Amino acid sequence: MPRIQTDILVVGGGPAGLHTGTLLARAGHHVDLVEEHREIGAPVHCIGVLAGDAFDQFDLPVGSLINELRTVHFVAPSGAIVKYSTPTTEAVVIDRRRFDRQLADEAPAAGVRLRTARVTAVNERDRSMDVLAGDLRFDTRAVVLACGTNDGLQQRLGLGMLRLLLRSAQAELPADTQQDVEVHFGSAAAPGGFAWAVPVHRADRPYVRVGVMCDGDASAHFRRMLHALRDRWGIHVEAGCAPRLKALPLAPLGRTYADRVLVVGDAAGLVKPTTGGGIYYSLMSARLAVEALVPALAADDLSATRLAIYQSAWRRHLGSEIRWQLILRRVAQRLSDRDIDRLFDLASTDGLMPLIRRTASFNRHRDFIVALLKHPPARRVLFRAAFA
Numbered sequence: 001m002p003r004i005q006t007d008i009l010v011v012g013g014g015p016a017g018l019h020t021g022t023l024l025a026r027a028g029h030h031v032d033l034v035e036e037h038r039e040i041g042a043p044v045h046c047i048g049v050l051a052g053d054a055f056d057q058f059d060l061p062v063g064s065l066i067n068e069l070r071t072v073h074f075v076a077p078s079g080a081i082v083k084y085s086t087p088t089t090e091a092v093v094i095d096r097r098r099f100d101r102q103l104a105d106e107a108p109a110a111g112v113r114l115r116t117a118r119v120t121a122v123n124e125r126d127r128s129m130d131v132l133a134g135d136l137r138f139d140t141r142a143v144v145l146a147c148g149t150n151d152g153l154q155q156r157l158g159l160g161m162l163r164l165l166l167r168s169a170q171a172e173l174p175a176d177t178q179q180d181v182e183v184h185f186g187s188a189a190a191p192g193g194f195a196w197a198v199p200v201h202r203a204d205r206p207y208v209r210v211g212v213m214c215d216g217d218a219s220a221h222f223r224r225m226l227h228a229l230r231d232r233w234g235i236h237v238e239a240g241c242a243p244r245l246k247a248l249p250l251a252p253l254g255r256t257y258a259d260r261v262l263v264v265g266d267a268a269g270l271v272k273p274t275t276g277g278g279i280y281y282s283l284m285s286a287r288l289a290v291e292a293l294v295p296a297l298a299a300d301d302l303s304a305t306r307l308a309i310y311q312s313a314w315r316r317h318l319g320s321e322i323r324w325q326l327i328l329r330r331v332a333q334r335l336s337d338r339d340i341d342r343l344f345d346l347a348s349t350d351g352l353m354p355l356i357r358r359t360a361s362f363n364r365h366r367d368f369i370v371a372l373l374k375h376p377p378a379r380r381v382l383f384r385a386a387f388a
């Protein structure tokens with residue numbers, strides 16, 4: 001089998017891998033990217049809600065934008081509703097398939113060679129890495145693992161396993177009405193997580209993305225959520241509307257680098273632990289990986305000691321966010337329905353709403369979590385759950 005020589009082999013054609021590949025190719029390196037699915041962007045496992053400012057921040061193509069989101073209805077286990085609106089648009093709904101495909105169009109334009117194959121082995125050789133992908137064999141100076149929740153390669157390279165996984169189920173279905181976003185909490189809706197309905201204003205008709213991320217049987221909770229929404233939203237539930245199922249990582253790997261290897265995006269567990277949202281952190285980690293790799297390639301030093309700078313960089317940018325969000329996630333998974341109802345009461349009556357307005361931000365949750373822990377009645381509920 002002939003060996004393909006390259007500078008960087010990127011494993012995985014999701015946002016993290018495609019953005020890494022494009023930035024490295026633009027910096028003048030030979031980049032090959034291997035994606036196991038024939039069609040990049042499919043199948044879709046994503047609500048597709050993204051902070052609007054991510055497009056400017058990462059210079060992303062805007063053709064995947066579908067609609068803006070301004071208002072969310074949070075629904076308590078008791079059925080009580082807290083409505084939250086932002087004065088300006090912070091979040092948008094994207095067509096996730098088109099989003100990935102547009103990133104995939106940019107990659108070859110920058111010089112990335114895209115190939116379809118599944119990477120099955122990554123081994124260190126003398127002064128390079130030997131990567132096997134179907135009937136392709138690569139001899140590469142470094143490997144970027146951007147393979148999402150499929151963590152077999154990380155484990156085989158001694159980088160550990162993804163931790164704190166929740167299960168998810170989601171489908172996009174035609175609906176007769178357009179409503180605001182709904183997020184439902186509680187053991188019936190989504191134990192340890194939340195269930196959602198997100199309006200999608202496509203050109204032909206309205207749709208809704210219905211889904212759940214939870215500790216238990218995601219398919220059963222998906223069906224329950226669908227049943228709860230069906231009449232109100234006028235959802236067309238055809239016999240075959242099975243949801244897509246996927247595990248979500250919610251905590252980073254202990255180590256995201258090794259000799260000649262960096263791990264980015266979901267593959268590194270770099271997602272928001274509160275919500276599982278990971279597109280923004282994937283793009284951020286891609287950028288930081290490139291900032292570590294470009295000088296390391298120039299110095300021809302791709303040792304773990306040199307590449308450790310990547311982990312320091314993402315910790316500097318995201319570490320404190322991830323730490324605080326993990327605290328809230330761990331407490332949230334212990335909240336009883338009564339605790340959640342109590343927090344909803346506080347949001348309606350006891351000054352929690354101004355605190356949310358003052359501190360909430362789509363990608364940064366630390367300030368809100370710190371403020372919540374300083375709010376005496378909310379702190380009492382959270383501490384009781386944490387130490388129960």
Ligand SMILES: Cc1cc2nc3c(=O)[nH]c(=O)nc-3n(C[C@H](O)[C@H](O)[C@H](O)COP(=O)(O)OP(=O)(O)OC[C@H]3O[C@@H](n4cnc5c(N)ncnc54)[C@H](O)[C@@H]3O)c2cc1C
Pocket residue numbers: 011012013014015016017034035036037045046047048049050117118119120146147148149150168169170211246247248264265266267271276277278279280282
């Ligand atoms: C139900 C659900 C809803 C979500 N909603 C949101 C949301 O609204 N907003 C948000 O920001 N995030 C959301 N996320 C998270 C978001 O989808 C991920 O964080 C994001 O896709 C991570 O990008 P990535 O490139 O790291 O990984 P992925 O997008 O998972 O891409 C990894 C790619 O690697 C490929 N691959 C895997 N193994 C191999 C191999 N051995 N060889 C070759 N290719 C391989 C896979 O086929 C895949 O294409 C959601 C996730 C789920 C499950």
